[in-house]
Amino acid sequence: MAKILFVLSGSDFWTLADGTRHPTGFWADEAAAPFAAFTAAGHEVVVATPGGVLPSPDPASLAPEVNGGPEGAAEVAATVARFAALGTPLALADVELADYAAVFYPGGHAPMEDLAVDATSGALLTAALDSGRPLGVVCHGPAALLAAERADGSSPFAGYRLTAFTNAEETQAGFADRARWLLQDRLVALGVEFEESTPWAPHVVVDRNLYTGQNPASAAPLAAELVKALG
Template sequence: MTKVLIVETNVQNYQGTNDPTGLWLGESAEFVDEMQRAGIAVDYVSPKGGFVPLDPRSMKYTDAAIMAVYRDPDFVERGLKNTLAPAAIDPEAYAAIYYTGGHGVMWDFPDNAELHAIASAIYAHGGYLLSVCHGIAGLLNLKNTQGDYVIKGKTITGFTTAEEILAGKKNVVPFLNREVATSHGANFQKKRFYKDYAVQDGHLITGQNPFSVRSVARKFITEVQK
């Protein structure tokens, strides 16, 4: 059975502030919905394992499908209350790793060696690297067995500087996705702010913002159903 590993953040506040952040609900829930429709199993992991906070702002951007997943006891138990720790993960069990967003990921995704090892192993055995929005932070510093950045020479996308400005967080976040991606040799593409946009480059599929989740999921589903 095809299975995907969903990565979520443990970070509850913007670093150095009391301003809450966390997982952007739709970026996990919409992906889960697409996987369920396609008969693809999922597991959930976070850098520390255990509890995953929700960005309260994300609750304003829900629909019936998102809320159906949110109310699913399995999602609540495995995806929010008791996510797996990286040490519990066998990369060989997964056809892809999917990095969700929410601003919190900018602090606990980029340099997590355990998650890097999992993603590298999945990619090395022909699996897919997926991300949406700020989730690209999980791929920005990932290197291959030759020591090169995985995104080097690849066309990718993620939450843009314009979107960061509109969100009012440009001066709060520790880095800007496009700047890091470009410095690591990636071809960073974008469309108009807050428009659905996903790009695929081989086994790398990335989405620009919260409105791109289903496009990322469907590109992956198309690949595994070939």
């Protein structure tokens, strides 16, 4: 059994371009589906957040219409409850990477608020990438990559193939013209090779030990790839 570190945003809002706070959090199924996959494979999940605050699911991500109906919503809610039952998260500053076989970052808009500018998270991502451990990041989770920086100011992810929530999906979700910045644009500016597929369809990109998923539908197949990588 391996220990897998889940790094979640500690924010329950996302500041829009006009300064208003949009209620958000982690996208429930992007945490629930991987959590279920990892624990079913016999692995242990440990949660860490900035400052060790309790993470909140985005209320919209618990709705039946985004979970295939009431039954799917109930299943996601039950897994999130198991996830919450793990107790108080670790503070990111207290994480010892050597304790974990893999690192996973779920999405939701919340990482754009805090993890995108969190130097401690950025250092952890850099260390995880350099260690060769499987590093999984899905949807808006790659916003955290923006805080990763080498001593010369370059991104450790420059030159990697990856995917994330696309400009097209942000437009269809109704936030592209309300956001302070778009994730795809910022990632491309880092020098990554951004791979975009059909909006809302599952899409996973693997480059060396970096595993990325484009959107919520990509969380489960991304987790399956990580389970295979862990043996």
